[in-house]
Amino acid sequence: MKIHKSSDVQTSKIGKGTTIWQYCVVLSGAKIGKDCNICANCFIENDVEIGDKVTIKNGVSIFDSIHIQSNVLVGPNVTFTNDLYPRSMRGLKKSKKTYSRTTILEGASIGGGSTILPGIKIGRNAIIGAGSLVTKDIADNAIVFGESARLQRYLNKAEMETIQQQMAVAKRSERANALKEVKRLCKEFGFTAGMLKGALANGRKKK
Ligand SMILES: CC(C)(COP(=O)(O)OP(=O)(O)OC[C@H]1O[C@@H](n2cnc3c(N)ncnc32)[C@H](O)[C@@H]1OP(=O)(O)O)[C@@H](O)C(=O)NCCC(=O)NCCS
Numbered sequence: 001m002k003i004h005k006s007s008d009v010q011t012s013k014i015g016k017g018t019t020i021w022q023y024c025v026v027l028s029g030a031k032i033g034k035d036c037n038i039c040a041n042c043f044i045e046n047d048v049e050i051g052d053k054v055t056i057k058n059g060v061s062i063f064d065s066i067h068i069q070s071n072v073l074v075g076p077n078v079t080f081t082n083d084l085y086p087r088s089m090r091g092l093k094k095s096k097k098t099y100s101r102t103t104i105l106e107g108a109s110i111g112g113g114s115t116i117l118p119g120i121k122i123g124r125n126a127i128i129g130a131g132s133l134v135t136k137d138i139a140d141n142a143i144v145f146g147e148s149a150r151l152q153r154y155l156n157k158a159e160m161e162t163i164q165q166q167m168a169v170a171k172r173s174e175r176a177n178a179l180k181e182v183k184r185l186c187k188e189f190g191f192t193a194g195m196l197k198g199a200l201a202n203g204r205k206k207k
């Protein structure tokens with residue numbers, strides 16, 4: 001995990017391998033997964049969950065009730081919203097507000113400068129074109145763009161295959177990295193493969 005010293009990161013729930021670059025603010029309730037890349041000038045509020053291997057490009061604010069699953073890309077300056085009929089509550093009696101949940105499903109990408117209205121679900125692998133205004137749920141594998149972003153087409157076979165290949169490569173490299181880490185730890189603590197197998201077998205017996 002790497003957090004640039006200019007960032008104010010208050011949560012401890014950040015996965016291994018995640019990088020948070022310059023001038024970000026992350027509040028204490030936020031949960032961020034493994035191997036994410038949070039670029040400069042981002043703000044992440046409390047009720048926010050971010051999966052693994054997510055890329056958040058520069059200048060994105062992620063407010064309460066926004067949940068982002070693994071392998072999602074959020075383009076630069078995307079605007080998430082969580083209150084459909086907002087009012088400034090300054091000077092009024094505070095009551096706890098509940099927001100409708102926005103979920104960005106696994107593998108989706110949101111083009112730069114898009115705005116996502118509250119309570120929206122963006123489907124798996126969907127692509128939101130740059131500068132879109134998303135007012136309705138978006139289906140899995142859909143490519144949408146434009147104001148009140150409408151379905152243009154679905155991902156074609158070749159595009160789907162590319163995504164599957166990328167996922168397979170990512171899985172393989174994840175396994176290889178895990179194995180490398182086990183080997184490194186064994187070396188550091190003087191374990192042999194036989195000792196490790198024995199410990200694992202004992203653990204299984206105890207269960
Ligand atoms: C939407 C997108 C994925 C392309 O999808 P596509 O189905 O392959 O679309 P095409 O490139 O074939 O373009 C089809 C038409 O839509 C238009 N179009 C493409 N993207 C558009 C967008 N975001 N908004 C409005 N119109 C768009 C094209 O100009 C073209 O118009 P024409 O038929 O009048 O010539 C791509 O344009 C896009 O917006 N990608 C996101 C880029 C981005 O923000 N990346 C962020 C990370 S840096």
